[in-house]
Amino acid sequence: MSDNYFIDLHPFSFSVNTALPQVIQNLSTIYGSRFRKLSTEVADYELSVQKSSGIRSFIKPQARFFCDQQEPFKPLSFQKAYAFLEWGMNWTVAGNEVQHVIIHSAVLAKGNKAILFPAPPGSGKSTLTAYLAHNGWRLLSDEMALIIPNTQTVVPFVRPICLKNQSIDIAKTLFPDGKFSDIAKDTHKGDVIHLSPPESSWENQTNTAELVGVVFPNYRANQDLQIYQLDKTQAFMQLVDNAFNYSVLRETAFSTLTNVIENVQTFEIFHNDLAQVAAFLEQEIIDFE
Structure with missing residues (x-):
């Protein structure tokens, strides 16, 4: 029953x-x-x-x-x-949801400074998200960034991190004490598991953060860290492509994303080392003056 x-x-x-x-x-x-x-x-x-x-x-x-x-x-x-x-x-x-501009993106914060991580499947975004969340960063979301219209303020929507295929074994090795769901086999995304973020992320689920960066991550097994600063127009169009409700909010979404892109750093990175990425994010974006 x-x-x-x-x-x-x-x-x-x-x-x-x-x-x-x-x-x-x-x-x-x-x-x-x-x-x-x-x-x-x-x-x-x-x-x-x-x-x-x-x-x-x-x-x-x-x-x-x-x-x-x-x-x-x-x-x-x-x-x-x-x-x-x-x-x-x-x-x-x-x-x-129409009270926020919603981006298909992970979003994590250090203190009250947040970074968006929009990325397609296979980019290693969720593995990076899990690593950061378990190494001093606060998870606001693995899938949805909720931006208050016409601001750089992002509202947490804390949910589990969705890991796929090879990332499952990596995460279980990196986070042996993590709270994992059962594995869903042979989905349209392959094998899938959900990982609960650390308790600190849950405890701060009502604390907003201010966006200071947008980073498009790409994992490449044989490629050392490479960093490319994105043109603002290119970054804007990629955010539009990842916005769930852009066609509904229209002018509000346009002005919100324009404001974000004009006031944050924008990068695309290629990497094979999570610790190197974390160091770059902290030194060049979070601590940037």
């Missing part, structure tokens, strides 16, 4: 209706005290993850995702249920 649960993730909250043990256990592992049985709370979004019914549930069970009683995606294999919920949460916010 399904139960209703509540996930408190500033600035949004979610109710989740599910009877699936793997979903409940992974939510508890990843979100800790922010995940609990629903009581009197009113959530911003109502979600549900259920096992498919009928004869398929016995032969080839599948998981189904619902948002506000609508089913936006085709079912996935049952063992992907938790990852399905995480992706569904991303979709829900990206498709409905």
